[in-house]
Amino acid sequence: MAIELDIIKIKPMDKILVTGSAGQLGTELTQMLCEVYGPDAIIASDLNQEAAAKFPYCQFAKLDVMDQVSFKDIIIKENVTQVYHLAAILSATAERNPLLAWKLNMDSLLILLELGKELKLDKIFWPSSIAVFGKESPKLLTSQNAVQSPNTVYGISKMAGESWCDYYFQHHNVDVRSIRFPGLIGYKSKPGGGTTDYAVDIFYKAMKGLPFESFLEKDTRLPMMYMPDAINATLKLMQAPKENIKVRSSYNLAAMDFTPEEIFLELKKYYPNFKINYAPDYRQEIAANWPQSIDDQRAQQDWNWLPEYDLAQMTEDILKNLPEWLD
Numbered sequence: 118m119a120i121e122l123d124i125i126k127i128k129p130m131d132k133i134l135v136t137g138s139a140g141q142l143g144t145e146l147t148q149m150l151c152e153v154y155g156p157d158a159i160i161a162s163d164l165n166q167e168a169a170a171k172f173p174y175c176q177f178a179k180l181d182v183m184d185q186v187s188f189k190d191i192i193i194k195e196n197v198t199q200v201y202h203l204a205a206i207l208s209a210t211a212e213r214n215p216l217l218a219w220k221l222n223m224d225s226l227l228i229l230l231e232l233g234k235e236l237k238l239d240k241i242f243w244p245s246s247i248a249v250f251g252k253e254s255p256k257l258l259t260s261q262n263a264v265q266s267p268n269t270v271y272g273i274s275k276m277a278g279e280s281w282c283d284y285y286f287q288h289h290n291v292d293v294r295s296i297r298f299p300g301l302i303g304y305k306s307k308p309g310g311g312t313t314d315y316a317v318d319i320f321y322k323a324m325k326g327l328p329f330e331s332f333l334e335k336d337t338r339l340p341m342m343y344m345p346d347a348i349n350a351t352l353k354l355m356q357a358p359k360e361n362i363k364v365r366s367s368y369n370l371a372a373m374d375f376t377p378e379e380i381f382l383e384l385k386k387y388y389p390n391f392k393i394n395y396a397p398d399y400r401q402e403i404a405a406n407w408p409q410s411i412d413d414q415r416a417q418q419d420w421n422w423l424p425e426y427d428l429a430q431m432t433e434d435i436l437k438n439l440p441e442w443l444d
């Protein structure tokens with residue numbers, strides 16, 4: 118199923134820098150930004166120079182987002198007007214190195230918000246996460262303003278980051294926009310250290326005819342979203358008129374929710390011999406404290422958000438397309 122985008126071309130002189138381009142969201146978002154705005158308008162960037170190979174179609178810059186001088190240099194030198202700041206350490210990896218995760222996730226955002234203020238950037242996109250919610254938050258249809266009590270360093274950094282975004286908008290008029298993403302599922306890049314990434318890995322195992330070992334319990338329900346919906350939401354939010362963006366911390370966003378057993382059973386329809394076993398580890402505790410479903414009415418009201426994919430449609434689409442990505 119192809120998603121119809123209400124595409125608005127940006128001014129030809131606008132230039133968009135994407136950080137963390139080689140990550141799960143970055144890989145597909147950078148490609149879509151090139152399609153929408155033209156490759157000349159996009160600069161992909163990543164910490165690793167090898168990532169350049171992923172972006173033969175647009176300009177690439179090696180960039181350490183914690184290096185304020187280089188970050189500023191590239192924005193000035195390339196006349197960058199918008200930044201999609203995706204570089205981050207995800208939940209599971211962050212628990213293994215909490216201080217590094219805090220430093221990377223927070224410092225880089227603050228550097229960028231300051232640059233947004235100083236250099237008068239047009240717009241900034243920064244992804245938040247359902248990880249801002251935790252033990253004390255309602256589990257079902259968690260609302261936009263539900264109490265946040267993150268139980269991971271990643272969630273703490275996202276909660277603080279949301280407040281910083283709001284602060285820079287209120288005090289310095291920096292037009293920063295954000296989405297609290299659920300678990301994202303795409304097939305164009307390998308799992309990247311997230312708790313929800315089991316739902317990416319399971320497709321690779323099923324297609325390779327291998328059994329799947331789940332690090333979450335069979336009935337652990339989490340909110341999830343197929344990548345084309347995530348890309349569409351990001352573009353919609355960034356293209357919405359400034360006055361429509363009423364939430365300046367981060368918008369709740371929802372598409373589907375399922376358990377490891379439910380996605381396994383969906384895959385079994387295509388691969389009847391597919392096997393799963395459950396071996397929960399430290400990631401179970403992370404997932405157990407997150408919401409099971411999300412209420413995203415504010416995004417629907419403010420910028421007409423509507424997802425297109427449910428579990429069955431996503432599974433069908435991934436299985437059709439994944440073979441060309443398998444190594």
Ligand code: AKB
Pocket residue numbers: 207208209245246247248271298299300301310311312313314
């Ligand atoms: C993770 O699992 O860390 C991310 C997220 C939910 O933000 N996918």
